[in-house]
Amino acid sequence: MSTSGTQAADAVEHEAHGGHHPTPTEYVRIALILAVLTALEVSTYYFDFGRAGIPLLIILMVIKFIMVAGSFMHLRYDTKLFGRFMYTGLGFAIVLYTATLLIFVVDANQ
Amino acid sequence: MTAVAHSTTMGLDNRKLGMWVFLASEFLFFGAFMSAYLLYIDTTNRGPGIEIFDIPFTSVSSFVLLMSSLTMVLAHNSHLRGDMRRMRLWVLATAGQGMVFLGGQVYEFTVFFREGLDLTQSPFASSFYFLAGFHGAHVAIGVLLLLGLYSLSLTGKIKPGQDVKTEIIGLYWHFVDIIWVILFTVVYLIPELRV
Amino acid sequence: MATMTAAETGQSRLRPSKPTGFLSWVATTDHKRIGILYFWTVLVFFFIGGVESSLMRAQLAQAELSLITPEIYNQMFTMHGITMVFLVVMPFAAAFFNYLLPLMIGARDVAFPRLNAFSYWFYLFGGIFLYSSFFLGGAPNGSWVGYAPLSSDAVSNMAFYAVGLQILGVSSLASAVNFIVTILNMRAPGMTFMRMPMMVWMALTTSFLLLFAVPIIAVALFMLQFDAVFDAQFFQPASGGDPILYQHLFWLFGHPEVYIMILPAMGIVSEVMPTFSRKPLFGYAAMAFAGAAIGFIGFGVWAHHMFTSAIGPVPRAAFAVATMFIAVPTGIKIFNWVFTMWGGRIRFTTAMLFSVGFVSMFTIGGLSGVVHSIVPHNAQQHDTYFVVAHFHYVLFGGALFGLISGVYYWYPKVTGRLMSEKLGKFHFWTWLLGFNLTFGPMHMSGLLGQPRRTSVLPGELGTTVETYNLLSSLGVIVLAVSASVFLYNLLRSMKHGEASGDDPWDARTIEWMTATPPKVHNFDVIPVITARDEFWHRKYAESDQHIPVAVPVGASVDHDEHDGDVGHIHMPDPSLWPAIHTLGVMPLGYGLVYANWLLIGIGLVWMVAGVFGWIIEPLAEGDDDEPALVGAATH
Ligand code: HEM
């Protein structure tokens, strides 16, 4: 029953999954990094980072996001299609809602 | 019929693909609640505002949720290796951490409520409770799924070969965690810096 | 069928049960039966929505009439709008997608058959839930857009709207996921994206639109409902809330929604036109990408519904331009349909007539749409009957014409019989006449200032406007006659229609290649696809002058040899659980409307228990990933 490979266009993704899942040790290492990053985030509450605070928080958030999605959700090892779905949804959300909020602001400034 | 992954067009498991498709749409769901929250962050109607947050407390529960992703992925890993006993252990651990997070949220909401942050108090209050609450509802559904997974694997209904089931529940769980990564920063930490 | 004969070997191992009767429909997970359920339910709601609009037109036939009270009028236009949009056009498209997608891509069912049943039951219960409001203190009366803060006030009864649409949204979201996975992952071997029938492309685009648009309105409805029932403060100006937020959220969903309604019809027309022009679809790739572009840009124009609301000049300009831009891919589509017909050997069957009707009426509606996008014009037209004329030209003249075209086209596929062409043509011409008579004059009366959503036609607008309104109301009578003929034709032809054979239209796509009506498992042998319009290429070779020459029966063996996958056919089991599970949404819904925690609790427990029953239900042929052979080794 090997009819699946017949589509050259789609077959690229084929067999992309299943392969190399990280080992438990690697997972633990990732979790440790995540823990450190979270500690760093929380530290902005206790220490004054000045103007750097908000950008730092955003960068940390993005890194954590990518790490969880990439390793725990296997985006790095799975077919690219899954990542495309996720980032399409995320992209749509960011663009649409930013635009909406901007409309409120632009309006308020008149 | 749901076919075995290797006889599908793209060589992907239908259920996994379906879960990813669904998760893509969830961003739009949480994004809308978040826009409302950002829009109303200062609209407190003379009630409590963001100063009410207890950052240390929320940090701890956020941390617990984050670490539950680790146990989730370990559960899946055990299932992959056919080690159902370990898998069940990690699943229970994950569900347990989820419940700790939920307990934390219930406690947090109760405290806020006592301090005058009522759903009907202000647009800020409504949008905060909705945003955090709907995330909590997602966690609760996740806990139910995990407990289901646990009991079905106990009865032998979920077999060692069916790791996709653990995997898709894991995907959902990690997604809910990821959303909290965003919410923790955007709802709690950044506003706190702004003051 | 020449292409089928080799394959009867698979029969012996088919699932034995092919039950009939009421329960078999409740438990069905067969995409074809679910499609049929959708279809009949749609017809019922279409009738109800039609009655509501007739009441409105009767009331507006002359100035200053008082046939129905303003309260009733408000309920009528609200329920009419909700019904036509959410209970007729959208599920009508779902009926087609359900029935046809697996057949068109060469699959045996959708990816998640039980989830498919779940979608149908959610739709049905959502509709019943909405209509039950008539017996529970009055239907919603705050219009289909449900603008806050009016809609959060108890007088507008919009709690039913908020919860009802939420239920329907779940249905749509579930089928969107289902169709996306089906199309991406369950195509027959060789069915590449660029070989898919255009209908499948449009289904894919529509599903993605639903996927990203439904969650947005879900949020808006949650907020609205909590404002209305639990005193939340999202849209209450008294505490600083901003009703404009509701408008944004609604239209962030609402504009993609109009493409959700029109794209399926465009898909149908793109199948009907090539068949009856005996030519391939002109500009296939352009058609597919224009559809995707429409869907994509469709997310970026929502604020054109808010030009007269609180948005500043910069957004106004930006959204006006973006809106006009959508006319480009839309224009591409229209020209491609025209070029498909150009030079073809056209057969004006009823299906074809409705498709031509679609293109022409939709073009009119599209043009008045461009007019709306011009901001100063918009200020003049907003909330007048000009807008009512516009959206009926795209929804009725567009979506509904296309969908009806599909009914005539695929009726023989479903029933094995043809609908009467004579009655069909009568239906078409009276439908076209009645439609234009009803909605054409609304352009004029709107420009002369007749306000929309107003229960009495104001006398001071003058006799010209009155005449236009009388014409509109007379048009409804024509439409009613026409619709009755359609219904008669539909019912009669099931028994007395001419037998159609397997391929009555000399069609191009593979759903016509299998038995008519199709067997439960659709194809005995899953065909291997080697070309766009596969079926056509199996039937005809081209002569030197590009004129199709029929291939003698049995001569296309080269295909047959490669058709794969006979052996074991695993069809989804019937299951009662989707229906049982979704029924729990009724107590939950009423609980939410009446803030009754007991009902909410019952509903939640019911639904969770339902899911549980669903999951542990034994599958007759083993589990999905453990039928027999596949073990831990696969991963
Ligand atoms: C059967 C023939 C139909 C007639 C006679 C008809 C007539 C009307 C009338 C008189 C109104 C009220 C206008 C107002 O007071 O503002 C209306 C509104 C509306 N109609 Fe139809 N209509 C028909 C079919 C359809 C169809 C097929 C659709 C397709 C989706 C549709 C969608 C709507 C919508 C969305 C509204 C707006 C409701 C609102 O203002 O909230 N109608 N129609």
Ligand SMILES: [Cu+2]
């Ligand atoms: Cu629009």
